[in-house]
Amino acid sequence: MLKRERQAYIVHQVNLHNKVLSNTLSSQIDVSEDTIRRDLQELDEKGKLIKVHGGALSHAFNDFTYPSKNIYSQDNKKIIGQKAATLIKDGMFVLTGGGTTIIEMARCLPVNLSATFISGSVPAIVEYMHHPLIDVIVIGDKLSKNSKITVGADAIARINTLKPDLCFLGINALDIQHGITDSDWDVVQLKQTMIEASQKVVCLTIAEKINTIQPVKICGLSKVDILITELPKEHPILQPYVDAGITVM
């Protein structure tokens, strides 16, 4: 088994079960515990999981440990959220994914906005639920523990019956050549469906994720209608995307 392959398997296991034990992995993959330890160390440094004594835990599991680290990107996400919120008009049908950026957007929605939000992201649903005039449609299916979003055939089938005006996606990697990429297989399937179903696709991301690549491709750049980052649209890093015909905000 290849190193990369093995590490992907470990990440997958962590996402599935929220925790892995070094010795379990060692016997499952049939490599020494030293190798597992080194893998976990690397994956920890890359932020894919949290290494602990005896194994590793997913970020989702210990969300209580890490609010301290990304206070700075929090502000950026608020800026993104505010820009994104201006796109939504009364009466619209809006499909959204999950992730912290989407949550920030939800918090930026004006009180008097009257629209319909469709999502499978539990944290996002909770936000929408608190808005007085917003109708919420929940996409049901199996809940993925680490992404806190419903994934599976049911969710995909349901989304395919919809034709929302806008689709908001928080994305993890964007690149001129490779388009939108991600690391979680199930989430990729879902996002592809969301993109195809929607009339307009809006991608939200902090600038540090621009020009980065993840293992699994979601779609090419041509599917993206609007790109929102915390930077002003004149920023040089964004120019290639403007040139590619994307509306940058």
Next chain:
Amino acid sequence: MLKRERQAYIVHQVNLHNKVLSNTLSSQIDVSEDTIRRDLQELDEKGKLIKVHGGALSHAFNDFTYPSKNIYSQDNKKIIGQKAATLIKDGMFVLTGGGTTIIEMARCLPVNLSATFISGSVPAIVEYMHHPLIDVIVIGDKLSKNSKITVGADAIARINTLKPDLCFLGINALDIQHGITDSDWDVVQLKQTMIEASQKVVCLTIAEKINTIQPVKICGLSKVDILITELPKEHPILQPYVDAGITVM
């Protein structure tokens, strides 16, 4: 169980119940009280909780903004939740509704319980989501703002495709003659479907709702297998239900 995982669980419990007892934790997680004490000590140093004699308190508890309104029925619901949680065994498929009593039950689920929970109640889903070993299936549809549960044809159709082992319902009115009644039309439809789909129906309610009636009928008493209140099963008010063949806990 990993150390970090255990500590996360403790923090979770503290945030949920505002207090934890060392010996309770010790038996729940099945480690010695020494280990618990050391955990509490570390978590105290990290500021996650406040260690006191015999256990720990949450920080929120010190700000005496405590929900003083119905602390009494809160405790009763906790008793009900604990009774209810004992019914759930590893590997079960459990369908649940919403409501504060169900939430309390969710909070009483033992850490090492491995089961599948199916629900359309957003607050309940959020609780289940935090449990490490519980799989969550979300029932999707339009979200009802006041009950915070998904209602509609989609939800009903989906529930009809399931055959869960247990169905937990928090009910608002129960009467010997009129059975279970409620006031919200959509919720009634949904509860009827849930009852029909499940192999066993467990009703949770505080005693004050016993022998009361609401406008819309959900089902007769015969559909109820188990009734759980905060009272001991010998209490006279419960006798008619025992006589009616219901298992009272």
Next chain:
DNA sequence: GGCGAAATTGCCGTTTTCTGCACTTAAATT
């Protein structure tokens, strides 16, 4: 194809961490 550098992996001895047990000390309750 061949060579050398770098990467990968397993092994091993040492160090650290974790945990339960026994025992003492401190605190709370009656």
Next chain:
DNA sequence: AATTTAAGTGCAGAAAACGGCAATTTCGCC
């Protein structure tokens, strides 16, 4: 004041982490 209950301490066995080393593979380069 006596008794029960929890907290603190030291210790020891087990498990895991660490760091160095060597064998093997991979890869770039000629």
